[in-house]
Amino acid sequence: DARRPKGPEEVESPLLWSDEELAWLSGSPMQRIIEERRAGIKQEYEELDTIWYMAGSLFDKYPYDLPTQQFNFKTFLGAFAAVQSSVVHLQGVGTSRRFALCPLAPPLARWDPRSRAMMRGKCAPGADDGVDSDAGDAPRRGPPPPPAMECAAPGVSYIVDREVKAGEPISVWCGPQPNSKLLLNYGIVDDLNPHDRLAICIQLNPDDPLFQAKRLAVQEELGLGSSSEFQLFRDASEPWSPTLLPFLRIAMSADHGELSACYENAAADEISEGNERRARAALARYASSKLQAYPTTMLEDDDIAADESQPLKRRLVARLVRIEKATLSRVASLIDGCDEVELPEYTPRINAA
Secondary structure, eight states: OTTOSBOTTSOBOGGGOOHHHHGGGTTSHHHHHHHHHHHHHHHHHHTHHHHHHHTGGGGTTOOSOOOTTTSOHHHHHHHHHHHHTTEEEEESSOGGGSEEEOTTHHHHEEEOTTOSOEEEEEOOTTOOOOTTOOTTTGGGGSSOOOGGGGGOOSEEEEEOSSOOOTTOOEEEOOOSOOHHHHHHHHSOOOTTOTTOOEEEEEEOOTTOTTHHHHHHHHHHHHSOOSEEEEEEOSSSSSSBOTTHHHHHHHHTOOSHHHHHHHHHHTTSSOSOHHHHHHHHHHHHHHHHHHHHTOSSOHHHHHHHHHOTTSOHHHHHHHHHHHHHHHHHHHHHHHTTTGGGSOOOTTOOEEEEO
């Protein structure tokens, strides 16, 4: 792949970045996400020898060992990133057919989480769309579908949402993906991405004397487990998942009395002031600590993003981390003052998911 799976911003997936370039992501959860994805790909690569040996009939034209000198991990990683950048999110089909590989999509189209133009999949008449088919509601997962979608031929089609002139750049809706996935998969960041979010994982403290009671409470009241994932939003009407604070109120209950109040009012405001402040303080402490972990300020990020002398990857990272900081800053500002509350030993563990 001569383009080294580059997206429309001329930046390849961070899976292919050098260690020095990945260091620009210090403080961002993207560093861990990339490391984990690389480790998973490395494991798959190392298992190829076993597949090669056990499936000889598939490789009867290549009777010798896997040519790792020519097909080394760097080549394998590049091939993986190229395939990954060609995955498109289809509309109008069931879940089992929701994704397709379109190799020409990355260099010719710009992935856009706000675009109404989209890739549509349509089965031939009589084709089985799978037992889990939900074709009827598939288009509603994204922007309102253009009328032309109903007239598309069987197969994968690009449906425009307006008249397009020859040579005019085109965009494609890429599904409800946050910027972390857009960067990892396609090498892009969208500053106005309506689907952007930061995931956090909150785990009840297993050393809490009320652990079992709290575990039962979050299960019965919220339908969640003792370790659950929540979302933080920069631009949504609500700054976090609706069950986040109720979960923290249960987790920060000091005794059975406060826990009983959470059972009755887990999503309401009739919680004791002490419990509410502790719950908000735990969230504020997390947001503050994450903000302090970044080596640059938001103003410095703005300067880097606007500096055309900086490498494209550096400018892209500056935009990403600034968005992350804006999300965390919104959380911190809404619970200003609570971060001064002394947290008890049974405080739940909050980490980036």
